[in-house]
Amino acid sequence: MIGDKLVIEDYHTKIAVELYKLLLPKIKRGLTVSIAGESGSGKSELASELKRELEEHGIRAGILQQDDYFVFPPKTNHEMRKKNIDQVGLYEVKLDFMDSNLRSFKRNEGPVYKPLVIFGQDKITAEEMDIEGLMVLIAEGTYTSLLKYIDLRIFINRDYRETLDSRKRRARDKFEPFIAEVLKREHKIIASHKSMADIIIPSDFKMLEIKKRPKNA
Numbered sequence: 001m002i003g004d005k006l007v008i009e010d011y012h013t014k015i016a017v018e019l020y021k022l023l024l025p026k027i028k029r030g031l032t033v034s035i036a037g038e039s040g041s042g043k044s045e046l047a048s049e050l051k052r053e054l055e056e057h058g059i060r061a062g063i064l065q066q067d068d069y070f071v072f073p074p075k076t077n078h079e080m081r082k083k084n085i086d087q088v089g090l091y092e093v094k095l096d097f098m099d100s101n102l103r104s105f106k107r108n109e110g111p112v113y114k115p116l117v118i119f120g121q122d123k124i125t126a127e128e129m130d131i132e133g134l135m136v137l138i139a140e141g142t143y144t145s146l147l148k149y150i151d152l153r154i155f156i157n158r159d160y161r162e163t164l165d166s167r168k169r170r171a172r173d174k175f176e177p178f179i180a181e182v183l184k185r186e187h188k189i190i191a192s193h194k195s196m197a198d199i200i201i202p203s204d205f206k207m208l209e210i211k212k213r214p215k216n217a
Helices: 010-026 043-056 074-083 095-106 164-170 177-196
Strands: 031-037 061-065 112-118 123-129 136-140 152-156 199-201
Touching: 010 031, 010 043, 010 152, 010 199, 031 043, 031 095, 031 177, 043 061, 043 136, 043 152, 061 095, 074 177, 095 112, 095 136, 152 177
Parallel strands: 031 136, 031 152, 061 136, 152 199
Antiparallel strands: 112 123
């Protein structure tokens, strides 16, 4: 998304370094990683830092932002929600489109054609992503745990009450009672996605929790 504001802190960088170490044995062409969690939890910042860490070690990486895959651009979507708050949820996002882009990447069927939001213009355009030489693709967004073509799922365990300061610094939303209701509704959906994660990042962004799954899972 063009016009997004990232607020990168030292803890994003430190966790990105730890994630790089965990990913290193798994890295091969076509690896896909999701970073999910609630609004303002640090998904975009962590994705950006993980990409930087990978590329500093010579591993080319890309990012798909769920914000680009909304049915309506940000300001229009906000107005649509105000007219009918019941629309808050999965059907606001073209997850199938995001999955198709991930599938194309895994099959090395490039270039990948994807949507691109221009935040300031409240507009959705399109762009061509060159995947030539791309080793890792990171999908970040609230609902990305649900994507099918993901090899490793990361979940940031911060709820909407813990992300208030982060959301204020990004200054994407006007803080009004309506926003609080949206965040509560999103929380009910996203909280259940924690169980899908392979790696959980606690709210303090300190020690990673690695979930061991059965070998046949």
